[in-house]
Amino acid sequence: MLPDVESRSVSPVFVGRSTELAALTEGLARATAGEPQAFVVGGEAGVGKTRLLEEYLAAARAAGAVTTVGGCVELGADGLPFAPFAAVLRSLHRQLGPELAAAAAGQEDELARLLPELGEARQSAGDELDRARLFELTTRLMEKLAAERTLVIAVEDLHWADRSTRELLGYLFRSLHRARLVLLATYRTDDIHRRHPLRPFLAETERTRSVLRVELCPFTRPEVAAQITGIRGGDEPPEELVCTVFERSEGNAFFVEELIASRSDHGMSESLRDLLLVRLEALDDGTQEIVRLIAVGGSAVEHGLLTEVAGCPEGQLLAALRTAVGANLLTADGEGYRFRHSLMREAVLDDLLPGERTRLNRRYAEALAAHPQLVARDQRAARLASYWYQAGDPARALPAVLDASVDARRRYAYAEQLRLLERALELWDGTPAEVREAVRPVERPEAYPACGAGKGPLRLLDLLAEALTAAQLSAQRDRARAIAKQALRLLEGESEPLLAAWFWLQRSRIADVLMPDAGLEDLRRAQELLRGLPPSAVHAQVLAHLAAQQAGRRRSPESYRTVERAVDLARLVGDESTELHARFTLAGLKADAGDVAGGVAGMTAVRNRVLERREVSLMGRCLINLPATLADVGEVEAAAAMSQEGMELAHRYGLEDTEAWLSAIYARVMAGLGRWDESAAALAAARRQARTSRPRAAAVVAAGQLALDRGDIDTARAELVVALRESSGQRVTAQVALPLARLRVRIAVADGRIEEARDVLRTALTGDYPPFTSGHVWPLLLTAATAEAELRDLPEAAVGRAAAVRGIREAMSPVPRSMPLWEAFEALVSAELLRAEDRDTAAHWARAIDLLRPLPVPVPLAEARLRRAEALLAEGGGAGGRTREEAAGLLRQARSVAARVGARPLREEVERLARRAGLGLALSGQAPAPVRGATGGFGLTRRERDVLALVAEGRSNRQIAEELFISPKTASVHVSRILAKLEVSARGEAAAVAHRLGLAARTGPPRVAVGPGADRTGTGRT
Incomplete structure (x- = not known):
């Protein structure tokens, strides 16, 4: 819009940052090879993050990459959901045009929530599952766009990001696995205080190995000198100037620029704020007014909107803008204007008088209300709400804030919706009654459908109900509990039992998420309030929730009675969603009680109806619980098929946690079938897909079990540590x-x-x-x-x-x-x-084998065969004959399974028992051959059997020597050989084996030492 203006205070030479730029460049090379890269660049304000980003993006473009930048917008408590991603997609739409449209084909109605240019956004239930689908579809869009080219996406000023932006960015960090894509985000470290919402996000990136953190440190003194030299056009600065600027700037690149510019023109200011405003105050009054106007407008202001608000001739406006850009206060980005550095905007805003700020916000609000097309559609509602609120006009601000909350909900930005609704609650008392009565309810009558929402003017209780729902969907349970408490306090003394029951029900649900049975008392209050009232959807919801609670606690006839009543009542009042919930609970109880066919049929019917209705809020439960039930009762083939089908559906609807649970269930089924490699692959997929701790914990636990089955104890210990961390503080x-x-x-x-x-x-x-x-x-x-x-x-x-x-x-x-x-x-x-x-006895193990043989559980069957073989050998004293043949056959079968699945501990135990018993384990099916050199059971010689019998009696080597008329050294040699043949490490273990397998009896009459009261035959005469 404006031609490039030379800036005297920005160094044309890129100073320092060689290590950081090299890391980013290496990431670009890996991304070009098909391995997605993610970077989070942090540093204090003015340290040079933007300059580093500009240099990197220029290098990426030179290498053939497509680059785009989206900045987070600072709107105070309002926030602007997904602002940087909307800007990124809009830029990509301009650059790629038909390619982006082709990549979004079939999903335009969903992706339009981020990029309205794609069409009208599809209306939906608007819950967290729809939000997950939006995240997944965005991920797939990025993967498609980066399939044939390298794509670099940068998000600036993450410290201003709304919660939805942070969550989507985190989702992309975790989910992208196959694309030529670089994701890069920057943030200001000095803005991240102890309770800043970005802090948990940054902590999570520390645990994500695929994200590289880059921290920019202030410049060193030589780097400051190089920067000043660049600013001065190559003239080497005096040593005194370098020292002064380095000390005052502390190596901050932006402050270096400001200090050099202000020193050359006006002398050095005493405070940072004055320093930042020096260049502004040097401009003419008209330019200063335009700069202040842009500061109030937001992080960036469109040219058309600025023209409307400024109210001056276009030539005069352009002249002022040209001056501000030339003074390096503003930058022009093709659509509008933004401050070159956010610190400058903050200083300008702080310098405004309260009345001046209010007046300018009103001008913005009036201009945007009259000409909404001047702002991108996805930003209109939030910015208008912010302008009217800052203008101090509750009558205009309340409707605007409510409109913005609806827009946030439609985009699944529930945290931002809650903040807007809380602002509406703040404005409520200050808004004239006639304005409140004219406001229609926010567009969510389903929040509490039985309580009359949508049938009259918006009430404060309606607003609280909507805020409560937003708090629940954004997992802000403490805030949800506080809102419910406020609503119930308002309802004290009011004759609205149905509405009060609904709020008590929500309190119960909130409590149950944190701890089982914690919400039981609240649920009882809801039931008491409903007593004597005509049937309603709230009645059905309370009963359905109570039934689910009872089913999750214990088996009892009461559970059946409650859930059957919930089904009947939901059907009576026409609440099909609640009816399906209750029917699914009932079907699960039937299957658990033994009516597997009836229960599975009921669960399948509900699942099919949910899919037909595309009721995403119920879909996850149906897709997960049906194959889990089949796996529990041993219907493994059906469970595997249902899990695979469910994974496809979950992927289609973007339900990643559901897909993770199903992958874990499929892994469990594969492990039971002895297909351990497939199980491991499914568990790895589950851990990648999981977005919350519970499905991830389930997958980690299963991975630990599999590691133990394979004999990898170190991996199992590591997995246990992860599992305990994932489940800590959660309702498991x-x-x-x-x-x-x-x-x-x-x-x-x-x-x-x-x-x-x-x-x-x-x-x-x-x-x-x-x-x-x-x-x-x-x-x-x-x-x-x-x-x-x-x-x-x-x-x-x-x-x-x-x-x-x-x-x-x-x-x-x-x-x-x-x-x-x-x-x-x-x-x-x-x-x-x-x-x-x-x-x-062998008979006990035979019963287990008979019960296991028809079932598809090869590993437990192999373990039972091992135990029966051990029992047979013990009962037969290790002797030969049919007993040994049967034992050898059982061991061959067990070893075959262990070798096939990779169960090293099981295979080694089978082989160890075979060696002890002197059995060969040829897998040809022929009769076992005795171990070469064996002269007795387990390869022990007669003398070794005698020594083992004495070891089993607890004799020392000297006592054994005296007993058998041999030297202690010979006794020691015999004991060592026995330990080796039995493959044990200690005398106690050898004694245990001897007792267990009948080897403790001596081969001849005992020999005792001659002494008083004893004869040489060992008869014990005294």
Whole structure:
């Protein structure tokens, strides 16, 4: 719009930053190779972030990349949702035109929320799931645009970003995996105070290895000297000037420029504010007025809007703008004007008188109201609301703020919607009654549909209901609780029980997210208020919520009665959404109670109807719970198919957390089937897709279990640390808590901490087992029982074993066994508990094998075969014959499965038992051949059997030598050979093996030392 104007205070030479620029350039090369890059550049105001960005973008363009920049807009408490991304997409639309339209084809109605030029935004339920879909579609658009070219997207001034912008940027950081794309964001470190909302975002980027943090430090003294030389056109500055400027600027590039410019023209100011305003005050009055006008307009002001607000001839306006740009106060970007540095704008605003600022904001508001086309459509509502509010006109500000809140909700910017609604609450009392009565309700009657919203003028309670809904959708639970409290206080003494019940219901939902049963008292209050009232949707919602609470707590006939009443009532009042919720709960309860066919059919019917209605708020629950239920009851093939179909649907609708849960379920099914590589791949996908902690924690726990199954204890320990961190401070459901407890037990046992393992188990099994958890309870009980069996010979584990075994048996009692899979697990747990007591027999393991054989669970079946082989060898004393043949066959089958799935610990245990028993494990199906050199059970010679028997009696090497008339050295050699053949490391373990496998009996009459009261035959005569 204005020709380039030479700037005397900006150095034409790019000073320093070689390390940072090199890192960014390397990232550009990696992005060009197809590996997306993400950078967050921080530094104090004026340190040179923008200059570094300009140099980098110029280099990127020279390398053939397409570049675009979007700046966050500072509008105080209002914010401007997605402002930088709207600017980025608008720039890309100008640069790429048809290519962007082609990439957005089919999704224009969704992406129009960010880029209105694509068409009209589709109306939807407007919940957090629609927001997730918008984020995913934006990600896919970026990937498509960067498929054939390198694309560099920069977001400036992240310290001003609204919450929605931060969340979308974080989503892109985590989600982009295949694109020639560089994402770069800058922020001011000196603006990030302890409670600044950007601080958690930056902390999250620290944990994201794919994001590189770049911190710009102030210039060194030589760099300041180089900068001054560039500003002076190559003239080397005097040493005194360099010292003075370096000390005053502290190496801040912008302050260096300002100090050099102000010194040459007007002398040095005493305060920073005066320093920043020196150049402004040097301009003529007309130019100063235009600069002040732009400062009030926002971070950037369009030329058309400025022309309308200034109210002066265009020639005069352009002359003033040319002067301001030439003085390096403003920059022209093709559409409008912005301050070259935000510090200057802040200084100008601070210098305005209160009345002057109010007057200028009114001029902006009036101009924008009269000519809305002067501002991009996605910015109109928010900026008009801000102008009217700053103008101090509640009568105009309230409607404008409410319009902006509707616009924010349509774009899923719920945090910004809440801030606007809170501003509306602030304006409410100061707005004339006739204006309030003329305002129609905000466009969300579904917030509480049964309470008359949309049927009359907007009330304060309507506004509170809308704010409460926005707070819930933006996960600001503390604020939601405060709003509900305020509304209920207003309702005290009012005769509006239906509305009060709705607010109590919302309070209950808020509390339940944080802790189970925390909202039960609020729910009871809602029920009491509804008593005696005609049926309504609120009645149905309260019952449906109560049913879901009961179903999540315990199994009882009351759960069925409540959910059936909720279904009937929702159907009666025509609330299909609530009816579908309740029907799905009922179907799940049926499946959990044993009516798998009926329950699955009911869940499937609800799922199909939800898909037909495209009711995204219900879709996630249906897509997740149906395959999870199938997996729990052992219908693994159906669970796998349903998970895969659900993942496709979740991806289509942009439901990333849902897709993550489904990937985790699919991984669980694959692990059960022994397809561990597929399970690992699905878990890796789940961790990439998860946007919240709970699905990520579930995937991490499963990855830890898989690592243990493969024998990688170090990885399992690391995964446990991550899982505990992800679940810390969260309400963890039993579906995550029980597998997490199982992982903790397994690692504690592997590390020899048996008491810790027992404590974890006791804590996990406290209270009733809620529905839908049997598929997780049985594996936990099996892990605990196996631990007690494996450690039964360790002295430190003997203390408390009887109580631990008794506790596991008591915990088994209420767990359902109605499914074949659960019955098989019950047989495994029972057999392991008997093994812990040295009372198991081959028959106990045969029962478990018979129950497991028809099921698609190869690894538990292999483990049962190993245990039966061990029991057979123990019962037969390691002798030959059919018993040994059967044991060898069982071990061959178990080793085949272990080798196929990669279960190294299982395979090694099978092979160790085979060697001890002197069995060969040829996989040809032929009869096992004895181990070469074996003259007795487990390859032990007769003499070694005698020595082992004495070891089992607790004799020392000297006592063994005296007993067998051999030297202590020979006894020591025999013991060492025995330990090697049994593959144990200590005498205690050898003794345990001898007792367990019947090897403790001597091969001949005992020999004792001659002494008083004893004869040489060992008959014990005295």
